[in-house]
Amino acid sequence: xxxxxxxxxxxxxxxxxxxxxxxxxxxxxxxxxxxxxxxxxxxxxxxxxxxxxxxxxxxxxxxxxxxxxxxxxxxxxxxxxxxxxxx
Amino acid sequence: xxxxxxxxxxxxxxxxxxxxxxxxxxxxxxxxxxxxxxxxxxxxxxxxxxxxxxxxxxxxxxxxxxxxxxxxxxxxxxxxxxxxxxx
Numbered sequence: 001x002x003x004x005x006x007x008x009x010x011x012x013x014x015x016x017x018x019x020x021x022x023x024x025x026x027x028x029x030x031x032x033x034x035x036x037x038x039x040x041x042x043x044x045x046x047x048x049x050x051x052x053x054x055x056x057x058x059x060x061x062x063x064x065x066x067x068x069x070x071x072x073x074x075x076x077x078x079x080x081x082x083x084x085x086x087x
Numbered sequence: 088x089x090x091x092x093x094x095x096x097x098x099x100x101x102x103x104x105x106x107x108x109x110x111x112x113x114x115x116x117x118x119x120x121x122x123x124x125x126x127x128x129x130x131x132x133x134x135x136x137x138x139x140x141x142x143x144x145x146x147x148x149x150x151x152x153x154x155x156x157x158x159x160x161x162x163x164x165x166x167x168x169x170x171x172x173x174x
Contacts, residue, residue, distance in 0.1 A: 004091060004093075004150055006091075006093050006115070006116045006118070006119035007116065008116050008117040008167065028093070028148055029093045029094065029095050029118065029146065029148055030095040030118060031093070031116065031117060031118050031119070032093035032118075032119065032148065046163060049163060050163065053163070053164050054164075055163075055164045055165065056164075056165065057164075057165060058164040058165065059116065059162065059163075059164045059165040059166065059167045060162065060163040060164050061115055061116060061119065061160065061161075061162055062160070062161040062162070062163060063091060063150075063158055063159070063160055064158070064159040064160075064161070065152060065157055065158055065159075066157070067157070070152055070153070070154070070157045071150055071151070071152055072150070072151040072152075073148065073149070073150055073151075074148075074149040074151070075146065075147065075148055075149070076133060076136060076137065076140070076142075076146075076147040076149060077140050077141075077142045077143075077144075077145040077146045077147050078142065078143065078144060078145065078146040079146065080095065080146045
């Protein structure tokens with residue numbers, strides 16, 4: 001299962017969410033992660049994230065695509081996320 | 088063609104990029120847009136975005152999925168992007 005996650009999180013929780021996401025996915029952008037997870041791993045991630053976020057204000061959008069080959073990925077501008085992190 | 092875009096843009100260019108993206112896609116997060124575009128529209132968007140961004144520092148990741156039915160979308164926390172905008 002290929003997973004793309006984009007999130008808006010209060011700045012005071014951003015680093016904790018980043019650390020949880022990083023256990024499961026690759027950082028690709030300031031507020032986006034990507035990777036391959038099983039449904040079990042995704043559920044683990046969801047539970048860990050739920051402990052960290054404020055569900056009233058923070059928002060995380062999760063896109064799931066069963067087959068990674070169905071996704072074409074392009075970068076406009078600079079490729080990030082492989083060797084750098086802003087946090 | 089279903090399109091998901093996540094971007095890291097210098098703050099001084101953020102609003103201009105937002106305005107260009109908004110012509111083509113739906114705002115879903117602080118730095119993410121989503122929508123359905125033809126390849127022609129996507130190319131139009133790429134050209135408009137290229138005029139606004141600094142390609143040395145700004146980064147935009149574009150995910151393309153031919154069939155929207157191949158994508159499952161979940162929200163953890165608060166659903167955003169329908170009635171609000173931070174900019």
